[in-house]
Amino acid sequence: MWRSESSFPLGSSHSAEGDENTRRTEDAMKQRLSERDDQTMSRRTFLGGSLAFAGTMGMAALGGCQPVGARAQRDAAELGGTNGSGASEGGSPLSFFEPPRGTVAFExxxxxENSIAKTEEVDLVVCGAGLAGVVLSLAASERGLKTVLLEKTAGMNVRGSGIGSLSCSVVKEAGIVFDExxxxxxxxxxxxxxxxxEIWRxxxxxxxxxxxxxxEATKxxxxxxxxxxxxxxxxxxxxxxxTYNDTIEAKEGMVAWAQAALDKAIxxxxxxxxxTPAVQLVREQDRGVxxxxxxxxxxxSYLRLTASKGVALxxxxxxxxxxxLRENMRPEDLNVVAWRLPNTENTGDGQLMGEAIxxxxxxxxHIMMRDPGGSAAAHSSMTFLSCRWPRVNKLGxxxxxxxxxxNDxxxxxxxxxxxxDWIILAGPTLKEAMEGTTYKDHTPGARKQTAEQIIEQAKDVIVQADTLEELAQATGIDPENLQETCRRITELHANGEDVDFGTDPGMLMSFESGPYYAAEEGASNLVTVSGLVVTSDSEVVDGDGRAIPGLYALGNCSGGMFNDSYPHELSAISHSRCVVFSYLLARHLAEA
Ligand SMILES: Cc1cc2nc3c(=O)[nH]c(=O)nc-3n(C[C@H](O)[C@H](O)[C@H](O)COP(=O)(O)OP(=O)(O)OC[C@H]3O[C@@H](n4cnc5c(N)ncnc54)[C@H](O)[C@@H]3O)c2cc1C
Known part of the structure; x- marks a missing residue:
């Protein structure tokens, strides 16, 4: 029983390259919106050649920029994705930039019985070849468990940069002792x-x-x-x-790291x-799953896998x-301008299968992993927009x-x-403005790129103007407040301390002279991180808190760790929970 139409054919947009997947999804989103956004954007002066027109049209001709809230609502309406209320929550007009929809596999x-073409007997069935499933398959097979890894799409799905760890050998070798x-x-x-x-402990x-x-396993x-x-x-x-800077990365990249784990598991x-998606669990009255x-x-065709040690979602x-998403998320958390989402088939099958038994x-x-740094104009995430330069709201x-x-x-x-909001900078060139600050200290992704690369990616959404009045006119920011805010930032910069908000003074700058630069920022969503209630041994529990024998959930299919918002200050904890609890579960199952 397929519960919804797929807008992306199953498996069609998947490859082992997580970044490539992200790019394709973002390209598809950009395609849908580019014509409409071009109309709005062409009234501004951008750094990028394709949209820059300062040479042919004076700044005085600028103006009439649409208020950002209006555009958010327009996008939502045109995409058919409003949450229906049309009201505001906490001052934010609610809009909904939809993620690509997948096809629910849960039946x-x-x-x-007569539809089941084949039955196989194994020790462990792992459903899903993301980081949790890949690492669990490696750990279980290494300990001699006969393991089958089912994956809904045509390949492994892993992305991102690293794995958080407070006390692994790499941290120790760096001479760092984190306060656990x-x-x-x-x-x-x-x-x-x-x-x-207990899960956190x-x-x-x-x-x-x-x-x-x-x-060691992937060395x-x-x-x-x-x-x-x-x-x-x-x-x-x-x-x-x-903020704990405890991310362990592989020079070869996160996808290569996971691929090495998968190769070893095989x-x-x-x-x-x-x-071959898992579609339903088999539960026997007295024996559990x-x-x-x-x-x-x-x-x-259908295949039944009986698993002597259990099934891991x-x-x-x-x-x-x-x-x-609509049922479980706070509506405000869906008010984003982009989705950094390589997956197209994460439809909550594990959660639905678990609930069904x-x-x-x-x-x-429920909790969404969310980033700043989304471009409201391009509907994608940009390193430039993630950097922690001064920001103003549209009131200036x-x-x-x-x-x-x-997340904060x-x-x-x-x-x-x-x-x-709008990020604002000033300097003879944008590169000089950036490099006069300590931006690399605060945005790990920025450490791997040059200023030129960061600018190149964002050039079409960065507005440039010779005066603050012109910048205000081009962006729709309140001009008087913008002047006053820039005067104040200049003063704080000169004093070497941000007594107003406490930011790193190295991120402040003088706005005494231009040119001036601004880019509009919205939030981008990544993945949901709430799921089935589990114990610290990854056992799925029932409504009375009792473990359901034979059923486990890991990674984003499991719950228990996050509330209110995903804590990016505990760096790469999401990948780390996949690794740590998969490793522990395999040991536990092998010893049972
Ligand atoms: C762009 C981006 C960058 C990120 N960077 C980082 C980072 O650097 N560090 C970090 O800690 N976190 C990062 N995250 C978050 C992190 O990638 C995820 O939270 C984490 O990888 C989740 O792993 P998972 O194995 O639980 O799920 P997923 O990686 O989502 O994998 C689930 C898998 O299950 C498959 N599946 C779904 N339904 C079925 C079914 N019915 N049967 C079989 N298979 C099924 C899916 O196709 C998929 O392959 C990032 C996220 C994004 C989007």
Whole structure:
């Protein structure tokens, strides 16, 4: 039973290259909106050649820029994606830039016995070849478990940059000792204590051992390093929030790291079945979950896998399931300008399969991993927009310590009028303006690129003007407040301290002379990180908190760690929970 029409054919846009997937999805979104946005954007002066027209048209001719909130609502209406209220929440007009929709594979009606073409007996069935599923398959097969890895799409789906670890060998070799007690307290506070402290404690105690195991298992293919800021600080504290710079990256990239793990899992005997989604769990009255039914997308046949050790749901979040997003998310959290979303088939199948046999989803609202740095004009994420230069809202007022963590910054500007803000800089050239600041300390992605590369990516959305009046006119920012805010930032810069908001003074600059630059920023969503309620052993529990024998959930299909917003200050914790709990589960199952 397919529950919704797929706008992207199953498996068609997947490859092993996560970044490539992201690019394609963003390209498709840009395509849908480019004509309309060109009309709005062509009234401004942009750095990029394609949209720049300062030479042919005077700045005086500028003006009449559409208010950003109006455009957000227009986009939502044209995409048919408003949440229906049309009202505002916390001052932000609610709009909904939709993610690509997938096809739900979960089947609620029991697949009849005579439809099952084949039954296989294995130890462990892993559903989903994202990072959690790949690492679990490696860890289980390494310990001798006969493992089948089912994947809905045509390939593995991994992305991003690194894996958080407080105490693996790479951290120790760098001479860094993180305060684990402080980290645990910060994690619990970030979740407002609406989380499972035992899961967090387990992560804190076991992350070093788990990440070291992964490094050892993939050592022939990857070179790990700790991605520290130029300042060398292991922990940055802004606005009272500690950001832990504990991301372990592979020089070869995250996709290569996961591919190395998958190759090893296959070498160990894991059988990988692509284009074969799990569609329902097999539950026996007294024994719990004893297997799973999967469906071949090639010929439509059903396969039953009985699993002596259990079934692990590693099917990710439900980013591609609009109904589930609407049902479980805080509406404000969907008010974004872009989705950084390579997956097109994360439709919450694992959550639905788990619920169907008595598992429970954690309480609403569910949590979205979200970034600042989305371009309202281009509907994609840009490194330039993620950098922590001064920001103003459309009233021309500063409103936040820009150096706080990713999610907090996005939360802050989403509560501004229209849910967006403008980044402002000044300097003889944009490159000089950027390089006069400590921007690389605050945006890990910026460390890997030159200023020229960062500008090149964003040139079509950066507005340039010779005077602040012209900048205000071109952007629609309140001109008087903008003048006053820039005067104040210049003063704070000269004094070497941001007594107003507490940002890194190295990110401030003088606005005494131009040219001036601005770019409009909105939020971009990545993945959902709330799921089935599990124990610290990854067992799925029922409504009474009792573990359902034989059923496990990991990664974004599982819950218990996040609340309110995803804590980017606990760097790369999402990948790390995939690695740590997969490693622990495999050991537990092998010993059981
Ligand atoms: C652009 C981007 C960058 C990121 N960077 C980082 C980073 O640097 N560090 C970090 O910690 N986090 C990062 N994240 C978040 C992180 O990638 C995810 O939260 C994490 O990888 C989730 O892993 P997962 O295995 O739980 O799910 P996923 O990676 O989503 O994998 C789930 C898999 O299950 C498959 N599947 C779905 N349904 C079925 C079914 N019925 N049967 C079989 N298979 C199914 C899917 O096709 C998919 O392959 C990033 C996210 C994005 C979008």
């Amino acid at each position: 609620a009606d029991q697949v009849p 007690r402080a980290y645990l307290d910060d994690a619990l506070k970030a979740a407002l204590y609406r989380c499972d402290a 387990t992560w804190v105690e076991r992350n070093g051992e788990a990440v070291d195991w992964l490094i 022939d293919a990857i070179t790990p390093y700790l991605n520290l800021p130029d300042s060398g600080a292991a922990v940055d504290t802004f606005g009272g929030v500690n 070498e160990n005997g894991t059988s990988v079945r692509y284009s 004893t297997g799973v039914v999967a469906k071949s997308m090639e010929d439509g 590693c099917t990710g979040g439900y980013e591609n399931n609009l109904e589930m 008595g598992g429970v989803l954690e309480p609403r609202p 007022k500063r409103f936040v310590n820009e150096c706080i963590s990713h 910054l996005a939360n802050a500007f989403m509560r501004q009028p229209g849910g967006r």
